[in-house]
Amino acid sequence: MVLRKVEEWFLSRGMPHFIDGYSVTRDVFTRTLPTLTLILLLELALALNSHWAWWVNGLVAGASFAGLLGVWAGTNALRHRPLLARPDRMGATELAVFVLVPAVLPLLAGGQWLTALNTLVGNLVLLGLIYATTSYGLLPMTRWAVRRLVRQLGDVFNLLVRAMPLLLLFVTFLFLTTEVWQVAVTLDGPFLAVTMGLFALAGIVFVVARLPREVTGIASDLTDVAEVVCRTPAAALVAGEVPSPPLTRRQWLNLGLVVLFSQGVQIVLVSLMIGVFFVAFGLLTVTPATGALWAGAPVHILADWQWWGRPVAVTTELLRVTGFLTAFSGFYFTVYVLTDSTYRHEFLDDVLAEVREALAVRAVYLAAVHPSSPGG
Numbered sequence: 001m002v003l004r005k006v007e008e009w010f011l012s013r014g015m016p017h018f019i020d021g022y023s024v025t026r027d028v029f030t031r032t033l034p035t036l037t038l039i040l041l042l043e044l045a046l047a048l049n050s051h052w053a054w055w056v057n058g059l060v061a062g063a064s065f066a067g068l069l070g071v072w073a074g075t076n077a078l079r080h081r082p083l084l085a086r087p088d089r090m091g092a093t094e095l096a097v098f099v100l101v102p103a104v105l106p107l108l109a110g111g112q113w114l115t116a117l118n119t120l121v122g123n124l125v126l127l128g129l130i131y132a133t134t135s136y137g138l139l140p141m142t143r144w145a146v147r148r149l150v151r152q153l154g155d156v157f158n159l160l161v162r163a164m165p166l167l168l169l170f171v172t173f174l175f176l177t178t179e180v181w182q183v184a185v186t187l188d189g190p191f192l193a194v195t196m197g198l199f200a201l202a203g204i205v206f207v208v209a210r211l212p213r214e215v216t217g218i219a220s221d222l223t224d225v226a227e228v229v230c231r232t233p234a235a236a237l238v239a240g241e242v243p244s245p246p247l248t249r250r251q252w253l254n255l256g257l258v259v260l261f262s263q264g265v266q267i268v269l270v271s272l273m274i275g276v277f278f279v280a281f282g283l284l285t286v287t288p289a290t291g292a293l294w295a296g297a298p299v300h301i302l303a304d305w306q307w308w309g310r311p312v313a314v315t316t317e318l319l320r321v322t323g324f325l326t327a328f329s330g331f332y333f334t335v336y337v338l339t340d341s342t343y344r345h346e347f348l349d350d351v352l353a354e355v356r357e358a359l360a361v362r363a364v365y366l367a368a369v370h371p372s373s374p375g376g
Helices: 002-012 030-047 054-078 092-110 113-135 138-151 153-175 178-185 190-220 233-237 249-285 288-295 316-339 341-369
Strands: 301-307 310-315
Touching: 002 138, 002 233, 002 341, 030 092, 092 113, 113 138, 138 249, 153 249, 153 316, 178 288, 178 316, 190 249, 190 316, 233 341, 249 310, 249 316, 249 341, 288 310, 288 316, 310 316
Parallel strands: none
Antiparallel strands: 301 310
């Protein structure tokens, strides 16, 4: 019972790979079997052709369903299980059936190459999303990061107030330059999203580059385990000296995602605050005429009104410039708070304390699961 509570504790924090024996085929895709089965049955309908007679479509649908049922029963027979039993794990065979069968049927039913290709790519992308979301607990990880942020809103606001003046001084200067407007307004459609994504990617790379050193330092200095886990379900499992086994590659990735999500939620909140400020600042200072002058072309007005006799407008160009500078500000803020010792202490140390707690709980948990193992 205690071990189960510890495992649920890991799951609630988005660290499923800290659970002993955690398996992708058993613990990830098997849980999504009903959803995958429903999607597979819907995709079998793609093999039907509206130009065929109804009885032909009926035969094709029946043959498709019979073939799927045969593969299911055959796989169970090879594993010495009841023919129609629900699989206890989703291995390569089951996943290959899910990806390939719906893609092959449109080819056999009428040479529908485009439908087959779209189905194949869509199923591969879907499996990738399911794996990433379920295997690394992205949903519970996000909920945990948001709850943690709500508890620390005061600290984040104080940090923002301290870091904001220098950031605003620098970015406001950029906001009022013609060159930035001319560059930003040319970033139409996906180009703006890709540009903003580059800033986000650069921030992620910067955080990831600093993560191994921080975590390694915590793992090597994990001594007061009983005190660290005293407020967790693992407190009941502490029994003497507990070694700290090295992390596997997937556990490293899982832990890194937790830190990235925790930091990312804070950075997104700060960036949104900066974005709101620049929208308000732009409404007050940049009239449609000024925006058109800076952009070098007439602006596209989304909404306009009068404030004290002055024209005020929300324009597409203003939103593009704000989005561009918001992404840049988020990257700048990330680098600034992680390199400045004062801000780093306020911004990162709480997250590292959570990492220390998780590593301590893992050490106690593994020692309880494998009491005879010298490495936990």
